[in-house]
Amino acid sequence: MRILVVRNSETAPEGAFGDWLRAQGHELEVVAGSEVTDAQMQEAALVVMLGSPRGVYEGAAHPWIDAQRAMVAKRLAARRPTIGICFGAQMIAAAAGGSVGRHPEGVFHRGWIGNEETSEPFLAGPWPRWHGDVITPPPEATVLASDAGTVQCFTLPGAIAVQFHPEATPALMDNWASLSPPGVVDRDAMRAQGERLFEERRTAREALFAELLRRALA
Numbered sequence: 001m002r003i004l005v006v007r008n009s010e011t012a013p014e015g016a017f018g019d020w021l022r023a024q025g026h027e028l029e030v031v032a033g034s035e036v037t038d039a040q041m042q043e044a045a046l047v048v049m050l051g052s053p054r055g056v057y058e059g060a061a062h063p064w065i066d067a068q069r070a071m072v073a074k075r076l077a078a079r080r081p082t083i084g085i086c087f088g089a090q091m092i093a094a095a096a097g098g099s100v101g102r103h104p105e106g107v108f109h110r111g112w113i114g115n116e117e118t119s120e121p122f123l124a125g126p127w128p129r130w131h132g133d134v135i136t137p138p139p140e141a142t143v144l145a146s147d148a149g150t151v152q153c154f155t156l157p158g159a160i161a162v163q164f165h166p167e168a169t170p171a172l173m174d175n176w177a178s179l180s181p182p183g184v185v186d187r188d189a190m191r192a193q194g195e196r197l198f199e200e201r202r203t204a205r206e207a208l209f210a211e212l213l214r215r216a217l218a
Contacts (some may be wrong), residue, residue: 001026004044006068008033008087011175012051016198017085017167020209021048034064041071046081046216049088051064051165053132053179056087056094057101069095079158081216089154089161090135090173096156097138103150108132110177110185112197115152115164123153124205126197128168129174135163160215166208170194 003021005014005028014021018028031040033052041047049072059066072095075082084092090100109132114125123145135151145153145162152163165172173194177185192195198205 001046003028003046003048004029004040005032006033006036006041006047006049006088008050008052008054008068011053011179011191012086012165013167013172014048014050015167015169015172017048017209018206020206021213026102033068034062036068036071038071038074041068041075042078042080044080046083046213047075048083048086049091050167051086051088051130054087055100055102056090056185075158076156080110082159083119083212083216084159084161085167086131086163086165089163090133091154092159093137093141093154094159096141098141099136100133101136103134106132107148108184109148109150110180111190113164115145115147117147118153120144120153122208123162125164126201127164127166127208128173128194129164130141130168130173135161155215156183158216160212161182162212166212170198 001153003026007030030086076096094100109129112126113129115123118124137154141154141156143151143154154161174191177187
């Protein structure tokens with residue numbers, strides 16, 4: 001299958017998810033979020049939308065965000081298979097009538113964190129998490145996982161969205177840590193934990209990737 005991967009920031013590539021999809025025999029067409037066209041968005045057999053340091057509410061300063069949201073809204077209305085990760089999940093929520101905003105208490109989640117509220121074992125984690133925004137899903141969404149007052153996974157017809165970062169490799173997380181404000185991340189500790197958990201959770205990660213694909217295409 002040919003899959004459109006919308007890379008919304010060069011700091012948040014497809015990582016381990018891209019490696020897994022290619023290993024399954026899929027062909028990836030990777031396009032920048034600021035350059036994706038409506039034709040690409042509507043014609044793809046599957047769209048995977050990735051993360052960004054931007055917020056979906058920053059359309060006034062970054063017009064590509066509102067343009068992408070209109071494309072995504074059209075795709076969701078047609079119930080075309082779509083997967084969203086972090087910013088991509090927030091984009092799905094906003095395009096479908098939900099909302100996204102900064103965490104009301106200013107919390108920013110960084111590191112490997114589990115999802116305490118889920119009936120789906122494949123979502124329990126721990127998974128890499130790196131976000132300070134929170135999702136209010138549209139009314140028709142089904143929430144599959146949440147933690148500490150934040151929605152971490154929800155579905156819509158033809159779409160599944162995860163706020164966490166199952167695609168994140170230790171190198172990606174270390175780069176995000178390097179871009180964080182001074183003193184908020186112990187990079188050595190995070191690197192050691194990430195390298196250990198990335199290997200320990202390989203089977204769980206690949207099972208999650210398979211489930212994301214299955215549910216989007218169902």
